[in-house]
Every structure is written in structure tokens, then in C-alpha cells.
Amino acid sequence: MPSRNTEKPITRKDIAELLGVSVSVVSRALNNSGYVEEKKRQKIIRTAEELGYVPQPVAMSLQERRTKQILFYCKDLNNEFNLEMYRGMCKTANERGYMVVMNGVLSFARIRDTMIDGIIMPNENLTEYYLEQVGKNYYLPVVSASYCNPVNLPKSVPLVEIDMYRAMEVGMQYLFHMGHKRIAFGFPYSTTNPNSRLLAFKEQISLKSDRRWQDWVVSVHWLDKRDDIRLMAFKEDMEDNSLKMEEDFFAKGEIAAQLFQERKMDATAVICFNDEFALGMMRELQRMGVKVPQDISIVGIDGTRARRYVTPLLTTVDANPQRQGGECAKILIDMIEKKNTKYIVHQSVRLLEGESVKDLRSRR
Amino acid sequence: MPSRNTEKPITRKDIAELLGVSVSVVSRALNNSGYVEEKKRQKIIRTAEELGYVPQPVAMSLQERRTKQILFYCKDLNNEFNLEMYRGMCKTANERGYMVVMNGVLSFARIRDTMIDGIIMPNENLTEYYLEQVGKNYYLPVVSASYCNPVNLPKSVPLVEIDMYRAMEVGMQYLFHMGHKRIAFGFPYSTTNPNSRLLAFKEQISLKSDRRWQDWVVSVHWLDKRDDIRLMAFKEDMEDNSLKMEEDFFAKGEIAAQLFQERKMDATAVICFNDEFALGMMRELQRMGVKVPQDISIVGIDGTRARRYVTPLLTTVDANPQRQGGECAKILIDMIEKKNTKYIVHQSVRLLEGESVKDLRSRR
DNA sequence: CTGAAAGCGCTTACAG
DNA sequence: CTGAAAGCGCTTACAG
Numbered sequence: 007m008p009s010r011n012t013e014k015p016i017t018r019k020d021i022a023e024l025l026g027v028s029v030s031v032v033s034r035a036l037n038n039s040g041y042v043e044e045k046k047r048q049k050i051i052r053t054a055e056e057l058g059y060v061p062q063p064v065a066m067s068l069q070e071r072r073t074k075q076i077l078f079y080c081k082d083l084n085n086e087f088n089l090e091m092y093r094g095m096c097k098t099a100n101e102r103g104y105m106v107v108m109n110g111v112l113s114f115a116r117i118r119d120t121m122i123d124g125i126i127m128p129n130e131n132l133t134e135y136y137l138e139q140v141g142k143n144y145y146l147p148v149v150s151a152s153y154c155n156p157v158n159l160p161k162s163v164p165l166v167e168i169d170m171y172r173a174m175e176v177g178m179q180y181l182f183h184m185g186h187k188r189i190a191f192g193f194p195y196s197t198t199n200p201n202s203r204l205l206a207f208k209e210q211i212s213l214k215s216d217r218r219w220q221d222w223v224v225s226v227h228w229l230d231k232r233d234d235i236r237l238m239a240f241k242e243d244m245e246d247n248s249l250k251m252e253e254d255f256f257a258k259g260e261i262a263a264q265l266f267q268e269r270k271m272d273a274t275a276v277i278c279f280n281d282e283f284a285l286g287m288m289r290e291l292q293r294m295g296v297k298v299p300q301d302i303s304i305v306g307i308d309g310t311r312a313r314r315y316v317t318p319l320l321t322t323v324d325a326n327p328q329r330q331g332g333e334c335a336k337i338l339i340d341m342i343e344k345k346n347t348k349y350i351v352h353q354s355v356r357l358l359e360g361e362s363v364k365d366l367r368s369r370r
Numbered sequence: 371m372p373s374r375n376t377e378k379p380i381t382r383k384d385i386a387e388l389l390g391v392s393v394s395v396v397s398r399a400l401n402n403s404g405y406v407e408e409k410k411r412q413k414i415i416r417t418a419e420e421l422g423y424v425p426q427p428v429a430m431s432l433q434e435r436r437t438k439q440i441l442f443y444c445k446d447l448n449n450e451f452n453l454e455m456y457r458g459m460c461k462t463a464n465e466r467g468y469m470v471v472m473n474g475v476l477s478f479a480r481i482r483d484t485m486i487d488g489i490i491m492p493n494e495n496l497t498e499y500y501l502e503q504v505g506k507n508y509y510l511p512v513v514s515a516s517y518c519n520p521v522n523l524p525k526s527v528p529l530v531e532i533d534m535y536r537a538m539e540v541g542m543q544y545l546f547h548m549g550h551k552r553i554a555f556g557f558p559y560s561t562t563n564p565n566s567r568l569l570a571f572k573e574q575i576s577l578k579s580d581r582r583w584q585d586w587v588v589s590v591h592w593l594d595k596r597d598d599i600r601l602m603a604f605k606e607d608m609e610d611n612s613l614k615m616e617e618d619f620f621a622k623g624e625i626a627a628q629l630f631q632e633r634k635m636d637a638t639a640v641i642c643f644n645d646e647f648a649l650g651m652m653r654e655l656q657r658m659g660v661k662v663p664q665d666i667s668i669v670g671i672d673g674t675r676a677r678r679y680v681t682p683l684l685t686t687v688d689a690n691p692q693r694q695g696g697e698c699a700k701i702l703i704d705m706i707e708k709k710n711t712k713y714i715v716h717q718s719v720r721l722l723e724g725e726s727v728k729d730l731r732s733r734r
Numbered sequence: 735c736t737g738a739a740a741g742c743g744c745t746t747a748c749a750g
Numbered sequence: 751c752t753g754a755a756a757g758c759g760c761t762t763a764c765a766g
Contacts, residue, residue, distance in 0.1 A: 017758095017759060018759070018760070019759080019760095027736080027737085028736065028737040028738075029737085029759090029760080029761095030736070030737055030738080030761085030762080031736065031737075033760070033761060033762085034735095034736095034761095034762095037760095037761085039761090039762095040735090041735045041736080042736090043735060043736090046736095060482050061482060061483070061759090061760085062432075062759050062760070063482070063483050063484060063485045064428060064431045064437060064485050064758090064759080064760095065432055065742090065758070065759035065760040065761090066759080066760060066761080067428045067485065067742095067760095068426075068428045068429055068432050068742050068743065068744090068758090068759080068760075069741080069742050069759080069760050069761050069762090070742085070760090070761075071742070073428060073485070075471075075485075083447065083453065083456070083457070089447065089453070092447070093447070096472075096474040097474070099474065100473075100474040100475050105471060105472075105473060105484065106474065107439075107469060107471050108460075108469075109464075109469060110460040110461070110463065110464040110469065110470065111464050118424050118425060118427070119425070119427050120427060121427045121428050121431065121437070121439075121485060145379075256678070256679070288681075289678075289679065289680070289681055289683075292681040293681065312676065312679060314620070314653075315620070315649050315653060315676060315679050315680055316653070316679055316681070317652075317653050317656040317657065317681070319653075379743095381742095381743060381744085382743070382744070383743080383744095391752080392752065392753040392754075393743090393744080393745095393753085394745085394746080394752070394753055394754080395752065395753075397744070397745060397746085398745095398746095398751095398752095401744095401745085403745090403746095404746085404751090405751045405752080406751075406752090407751060407752090410751090410752095425743090425744085426742085426743050426744070428742090428743080428744095429742070429743035429744040429745090429758090430743080430744060430745080431744095431758095432742090432744075432758050432759065432760090433743080433744050433745050433746090433757080433758050434744090434758085435758070
């Protein structure tokens with residue numbers, strides 16, 4: 007088993023010298039570009055194979071000034087939503103010959119050390135911050151996922167937007183339709199956070215309830231700092247403290263279940279910020295002996311793969327994160343390759359029925 | 371908002387010309403290596419900042435003949451185990467300044483187009499095949515995860531081995547301890563597959579049962595081709611059919627539940643090939659009205675994060691895939707950097723108690 | 735159809 | 751402490 011471990015790797019120059027031709031010809035033959043005498047081409051290709059020649063993608067990248075890599079700027083795949091997005095962008099990127107990479111740590115400084123042609127940002131808040139911090143000095147094409155949260159972005163950044171305001175409406179209206187009126191909202195931030203899902207919830211709950219909307223929100227925020235919408239996603243950039251900043255929606259959901267019970271809320275249903283939060287809440291309620299959906303109904307938002315694991319199957323508002331990821335990749339690659347592309351893509355949401363909501367209409 | 375989009379990026383040469391020094395000095399100043407007059411260094415750094423200079427990592431990679439990227443050779447993160455491994459290797463790699471990348475498609479041919487310093491193989495079967503196919507002509511350091519399955523590898527490939535034979539023993543013995551004797555095995559391949567978990571199951575079940583071991587195996591194999599241990603992981607390499615080749619253990623687990631019911635097996639417990647299979651089986655049993663663990667106990671193998679989502683919490687044999695991934699990354703990076711490293715690492719397993727096993731002892 | 739030359743952006747002995 | 755030079759492995763006008 008000869009290994010090339012210690013030997014110097016074969017280059018195009020080696021092949022050229024062996025065959026008594028120039029590297030230009032070798033390059034043309036191997037790349038199948040430009041004129042090469044047919045017999046010579048054959049011979050070059052055969053020789054390359056025999057010598058075990060392997061191209062050096064780094065040298066090609068330098069020459070062609072492109073890496074065929076795009077960065078998904080998120081810490082490792084810590085939450086189910088990002089994971090789905092990653093799957094979607096991976097598929098699309100691959101079809102176009104690109105690879106999606108992740109730094110594994112959120113640090114703007116690190117981006118410049120990474121061999122990439124462009125960046126996909128997981129949300130608009132991070133994008134806003136990124137553009138403020140490094141956007142002026144450093145150009146790379148950027149595409150951002152977006153959820154209709156309030157930010158101030160230069161319009162030069164394409165957005166792939168899921169209307170989470172609408173998602174909340176869809177979820178609430180489904181619950182109304184099923185006969186629910188007393189509906190709680192499981193929310194992983196402070197109630198002062200101007201999140202689109204929270205805004206929509208306020209709006210919707212007031213249609214059916216006379217109580218203050220605050221009475222219906224189960225807000226889980228351990229750290230005050232987490233509630234700053236600007237800090238929640240990239241605090242680590244400031245305080246090299248990346249491990250602490252994982253957002254664990256599942257764990258927050260579990261805590262929400264405890265708060266829900268402590269407060270003896272008389273809701274018949276809970277709609278949650280996202281699926282992972284919903285799964286946490288559901289699991290903890292079940293652990294405490296509460297039956298879902300017999301005693302309480304639960305609805306998530308996102309449509310991640312994890313929802314299929316549980317019993318009862320989680321009812322959710324499907325935002326199709328895979329499609330969103332794919333669209334982000336498509337647009338980014340279009341930008342990189344200087345093709346025309348859309349600057350805003352809206353993606354629709356739809357209710358995905360599971361088994362976690364009780365039909366209260368049949369009761370009367 | 372000035373963007374460098376259209377402008378040519380600043381290089382070290384630009385800085386050098388502007389300051390009337392050589393690129394060598396600029397390089398030394400920016401890299402903080404070698405002698406540079408202190409005042410000059412300051413000035414160079416300041417100027418670089420003002421001009422919005424951004425280093426070209428590709429050029430550095432070419433020069434230094436290293437990419438600081440390592441490949442995890444798996445299709446996107448399709449199964450929970452690989453996902454955990456990825457998380458572990460990501461963490462370790464990051465601490466050492468490396469990035470873990472994935473091609474998103476299994477194709478040996480594609481590896482050579484990827485800018486990497488080494489490869490982590492997800493299992494020994496794939497490694498064996500890889501070495502047969504391209505190992506002779508193409509050298510890159512390789513580390514392989516391993517599960518004590520029968521393969522023929524040159525000993526030059528370091529293994530990070532989890533003894534799945536032992537894991538099965540641990541799971542079975544726990545069930546025995548809890549008073550179970552009639553135990554089924556949920557297996558995603560044919561019973562002719564020489565998998566270490568299957569071998570251990572045969573051994574263990576014969577300790578408590580007089581029936582043939584085959585009577586206790588629920589084997590789910592849709593496609594004949596999938597059963598070939600060699601084909602199951604890389605068929606796509608031969609038949610550009612990558613989408614079809616996803617292994618969906620969860621779905622197989624669901625089917626296993628149906629087979630289990632159809633066959634009216636009188637087992638009191640099922641031990642499953644892995645957690646995902648166990649989750650699928652559990653969910654489908656619950657859907658059919660079977661209570662876990664009251665009617666049937668379930669044990670998984672792996673200890674993936676997904677097990678926390680469900681009720682009852684899945685009892686499993688924890689193989690710590692994160693640690694395995696981390697160890698793979700560590701060893702690979704040691705090899706890349708020519709440090710001494712171990713050639714075989716054995717990782718122990720341990721039972722992780724959940725709520726999915728009924729204690730039959732209290733009954734008598 | 736071919737090959738010498740310049741270039742991608744950086745690094746690093748080496749001679750001053 | 752500095753800078754000219756060679757080099758990393760490849761590509762691509764351009765002159766023959």
C-alpha cells in the first residue's frame with residue numbers, strides 16, 4: 007500500500023516535465039479547455055492518472071478568486087430551525103457546486119480568516135449588527151433570513167423573509183377555529199422585546215379575551231441581558247463567552263411549563279414561540295402529569311423535523327425552514343455569480359395539523 | 371455606505387506601495403512575525419485598518435499548504451448520531467483553529483475538489499471502501515469512527531472505537547436486571563448483516579430464551595441492496611442517486627412497530643439499533659395505542675440529544691457521540707500537525723436511565 | 735495547436 | 751531591521 011504521505015505531491019509541472027510539454031498544455035488538457043492535440047490530451051490524462059495526480063483546489067481558488075464555499079453564520083447547529091435551514095441550503099448549494107460551511111463560533115473577526123465567497127445570516131438582527139460593525143470595511147455578498155422583526159437594514163441586503171406575524175395569526179386562528187379562547191403564549195424573551203410574534207399575539211388575543219395580554223404571556227428570560235434583542239444573538243462577540251450564549255429553546259419551554267403551572271393559568275391552549283420551545287413545554291407538562299391535548303392543547307411554530315418525534319404529534323405553523331435555507335443559498339450564489347436576483351423573497355406559512363390540539367367544538 | 375463590491379480589494383502590495391516599503395515588511399508587521407521597526411509596524415497596522423484591508427485566506431493557505439479545514443465525510447447531517455458527532459468535532463476543531471466541513475453529498479470524486487487537510491470517516495465500512503478506491507492514489511490523513519464491525523483496514527488508519535457489542539450487552543443486562551426476559555431487537559438491516567450489535571444480541575438473548583434468536587429480531591429492510599453492508603453507505607457513489615440513499619432510522623423504527631404488532635410478538639421489551647430507530651418505534655407504538663413503558667419497554671442505543679424530546683424519556687446506552695466526534699477531530703488534527711497521536715481510542719458506554727423501561731421486579 | 739510569461743496574494747529564507 | 755527574489759500550484763491572454 008504505497009502512501010503519498012511522505013512524498014511530495016505530484017503537480018502539473020511534474021507531468022509537463024515528464025512528458026516534455028509545457029504546463030499550459032497540461033492545464034488545458036486536464037481542464038478540458040482550449041486547444042490541445044487529441045493524442046497529447048489522452049496521454050496527459052493517462053499520465054496524470056498513473057502518477058496519482060490530484061489537483062490543488064486551493065491554487066485554483068486563488069487563481070480564480072472564488073472558493074465555492076459559503077458561510078452560514080451560526081454557531082454549530084444548535085437549534086432545530088437552523089438545522090433545517092442548513093439542510094435546505096446544503097442541498098441547493100450542492101446542486102450549484104458550492105459547499106456550506108459554518109465557523110462553529112460566532113465571531114465577526116473570524117469571518118475574514120475563512121475561505122468563503124459570501125455569507126448567509128440567520129436573522130435580521132445579526133445582519134444589522136454585522137453591517138454596522140464590519141460592513142463598511144469588508145465586502146462580501148450577504149443574504150439574510152428575516153422574520154419581520156424591526157431592524158434598520160440598507161436595502162442592498164437581500165432578505166428571505168418569513169412573515170412570523172402572519173404565522174402567529176394562522177396559529178391563533180386555528181385555535182379559535184377549534185373553539186379555544188383562553189390561549190397562552192410561550193415566549194423565550196422579555197415582554198418588552200419587539201418581536202413580531204409577540205406583536206401578533208397581542209393583537210389576536212385581544213379579539214377573544216378581556217384580560218390584559220400580559221396575563222397570557224409566559225415569558226422565560228433568565229438573564230436580563232438576553233432580553234436585549236441586539237444582544238441575544240451575538241453577545242459572545244463582545245465577551246468571548248460563546249459557550250454561555252447557546253439559546254436552548256427546549257429548556258426554556260420546560261421552564262415555561264413550570265411557570266404555567268405555578269401561575270395556575272386557566273388557558274385551554276398554549277401557542278409557542280417555536281417548535282423546540284413547544285416540545286420542551288409539552289414534555290415537561292406531560293412529566294407533571296398534564297395530558298396533551300386532553301388537558302391542554304399545544305401549538306408550535308416552524309415545522310422542524312423534531313416535531314415528528316413526539317406523541318402527540320405536534321401541531322405547528324409550518325414556515326418551511328428548509329425552503330428558506332435553500333432560497334438564501336440560491337440568492338447568495340446568484341449574487342456571487344453576478345446573476346440577477348430578487349432582493350426580497352416572501353415565504354408563506356401554513357398550518358400543519360398534528361395531534362396536539364383538542365377540538366373543543368364537539369363538546370358543546 | 372461605501373461598499374467594496376466593485377472596487378478591487380486592497381492587498382499587502384497596495385499598503386506597501388502607499389507607505390513606500392516592501393511587501394515583506396508589511397507581511398511581517400501584519401503577521402507579527404520577524405523584525406519590523408516598531409514605529410513602522412504601528413503605521414502599517416493603522417494604514418491597513420484605514421484602507422479596509424482584509425487578508426486573503428486562500429493565498430495564505432496556498433503558501434502554507436494547509437487549509438485549516440477538515441472534512442466530515444457524511445451526507446448532510448441526516449441522522450441524529452452524525453449530528454452529535456459533528457457537534458463534538460466542531461468544538462474540538464474550533465479550539466485548535468480548524469473548521470469542520472461537509473460536502474453534503476457522498477462522492478469520493480468530490481473530495482479532491484475540496485479544500486481540506488484531512489478526513490473523518492463516520493464508520494469503518496466507508497473507510498474500508500474509501501481506502502480501496504482512492505487510498506492508493508490520493509493521500510490525505512484519515513481518521514475513522516468505528517463500531518467493532520468486521521472490516522479489513524490497514525492499521526495506519528487511526529480508529530475511535532465505540533464497542534457497540536458491549537453497548538448491546540449493557541442494554542440487555544439492564545433489561546434482564548429489570549426483570550425482562552422476552553426481549554425483541556429492532557434492527558434496520560437484514561439478519562445476515564454481520565453487525566456487532568446483532569451478534570451481541572444473539573449471544574445475550576440465548577441466555578434467557580429457548581427460542582431461536584431470529585424469532586426475536588424485528589428486521590426492517592426495504593431494499594435488498596441496502597442490506598449489503600458495503601453498499602448501504604455509499605451506493606450513491608456508483609449510481610448518482612444520492613437522494614434515495616438517506617438512511618431514515620426513524621421511519622424504519624415506525625415500520626418495526628407495525629411488524630412487531632403484526633407478528634403479535636410477546637416480548638416485554640424492545641432494544642433498538644439506535645435512538646432514532648427507538649424513537650420511531652416508540653412513537654408508532656404509542657400511535658397504535660400501546661403504552662410505553664406500561665405495555666412495552668423500549669431501550670435505545672447512542673445517547674443522542676433527540677431522546678430528551680419525548681415522553682417517556684428514552685432509556686438508552688450512551689455512547690457519547692459528541693466525545694467520539696471530538697476525539698476524531700483531535701487525532702486528525704494531531705496527524706495533520708505531525709504530532710504523536712494514538713492509533714486506537716476505545717470509548718466506553720454507559721446506561722442512561724430514562725422512563726421507557728418498566729421495572730418488572732416489583733410485580734412478583 | 736503550443737509555450738513562455740505574467741499573475742492570483744501571500745510567505746520566508748537570504749543577502750544586505 | 752529591510753527588501754528583492756523565489757516560491758506555493760494553478761490559469762490565461764498572447765505571441766508564435
